[in-house]
Amino acid sequence: MTRVELQSVGKRYPARGRTGTEAIAVDDVTLEVAPGEIHAVIGFSGAGKSTLLRLVNGLERATSGRVLIDGEDITAYSESQLRAVRSRIGMIFQQFNLFHSKTVARNVEYPLIVAGIPRSEREARVHELLNFVGLADHTNFHIEQLSGGQKQRVGIARALATNPGLLLADEATSALDPDTSREVLELLSRVNRELGITILLITHEMDVVREIAHRVTVMDGGRSVEQGDVFEVFSNPQAPTTQSFVSSALPSKPNPEHLRALREKHRGKLVSLTFRDGSVDQPIVFQTLADRGVGVNIVYGGISDVGGRTFGKLTLELIGDELQVEHAIAALGQQTELEVLA
Numbered sequence: 547m548t549r550v551e552l553q554s555v556g557k558r559y560p561a562r563g564r565t566g567t568e569a570i571a572v573d574d575v576t577l578e579v580a581p582g583e584i585h586a587v588i589g590f591s592g593a594g595k596s597t598l599l600r601l602v603n604g605l606e607r608a609t610s611g612r613v614l615i616d617g618e619d620i621t622a623y624s625e626s627q628l629r630a631v632r633s634r635i636g637m638i639f640q641q642f643n644l645f646h647s648k649t650v651a652r653n654v655e656y657p658l659i660v661a662g663i664p665r666s667e668r669e670a671r672v673h674e675l676l677n678f679v680g681l682a683d684h685t686n687f688h689i690e691q692l693s694g695g696q697k698q699r700v701g702i703a704r705a706l707a708t709n710p711g712l713l714l715a716d717e718a719t720s721a722l723d724p725d726t727s728r729e730v731l732e733l734l735s736r737v738n739r740e741l742g743i744t745i746l747l748i749t750h751e752m753d754v755v756r757e758i759a760h761r762v763t764v765m766d767g768g769r770s771v772e773q774g775d776v777f778e779v780f781s782n783p784q785a786p787t788t789q790s791f792v793s794s795a796l797p798s799k800p801n802p803e804h805l806r807a808l809r810e811k812h813r814g815k816l817v818s819l820t821f822r823d824g825s826v827d828q829p830i831v832f833q834t835l836a837d838r839g840v841g842v843n844i845v846y847g848g849i850s851d852v853g854g855r856t857f858g859k860l861t862l863e864l865i866g867d868e869l870q871v872e873h874a875i876a877a878l879g880q881q882t883e884l885e886v887l888a
């Protein structure tokens with residue numbers, strides 16, 4: 547289990563050509579990945595995610611701040627010192643980066659050869675790794691005979707070969723269809739849970755974060771704009787970038803255009819309720835409405851799972867006598883987060 551710390555890390559690329567301007571890829575980012583944690587860095591294209599990942603394994607050098615791996619400051623390490631650090635870090639990629647001319651077993655064996663592990667130990671280790679990722683019966687297949695999901699499983703087995711304490715994942719499921727993506731994410735969860743490996747992953751997909759990450763950093767323009775526990779961040783997003791990811795992937799309240807369309811169809815009062823893990827239950831809400839003789843239509847939204855916890859927003863049309871509806875809204879407002887949609 548590895549701890550990663552970035553302390554006010556910056557990465558600037560010098561201007562290219564006479565009219566070029568300096569590129570600030572990572573701007574004063576402070577971030578800690580605790581041992582055994584799955585930490586996701588999410589952001590749109592160009593936010594600085596890949597640069598950040600490459601700073602962690604020393605493929606890029608910080609131009610300011612410090613990078614620490616298990617408390618060891620690697621910021622000013624020489625190339626040979628960095629190679630030793632990298633041998634404790636596994637990495638997987640969006641395009642898998644496998645040797646197409648080699649079999650599954652030879653791909654997984656490769657890092658063991660580089661690490662100088664004797665042949666007698668290599669076969670058993672390859673077998674063990676392929677078992678773990680569910681590819682024991684594909685040992686002698688060539689890479690082009692595999693599906694995308696199977697290729698990423700080989701990538702994961704190869705990344706784990708030398709027993710790293712940290713796995714870096716660079717858009718590891720972005721090239722896969724949703725079902726396959728889910729299977730690979732489940733495997734990464736097992737890597738974390740069963741082998742105790744810390745995972746730092748970068749992604750532009752909300753679902754990846756929602757499904758497996760414990761903590762998240764949201765990046766925009768090279769900066770970390772929001773950080774924290776996945777459920778806390780996504781159930782109550784503060785930064786506009788976070789809000790934009792949330793609205794694309796989680797139940798939300800209707801935007802002005804949707805609201806106009808809803809008003810055409812529904813004459814009752816429209817309210818938006820937020821349901822959070824541990825807050826008020828739906829049966830209580832509906833009982834409160836029924837007790838006051840108020841009818842209800844669910845017209846928008848849904849309930850979802852974020853970091854293993856329930857989160858949802860439902861827009862309801864409340865139907866009934868105006869005064870009863872007002873009383874029901876007042877009662878619900880005491881119990882839960884409610885917004886009357888103007």
Ligand code: ADP
Nearest residue numbers: 559569570571590591592593594595596597598
């Ligand atoms: P992301 O992974 O979030 O898409 P990147 O880390 O690839 O973002 O890039 C962040 C910013 O840094 C971008 O504006 C990109 O153009 C710039 N950048 C990345 N690498 C280089 C480089 N080698 N030289 C100059 N600019 C770079």
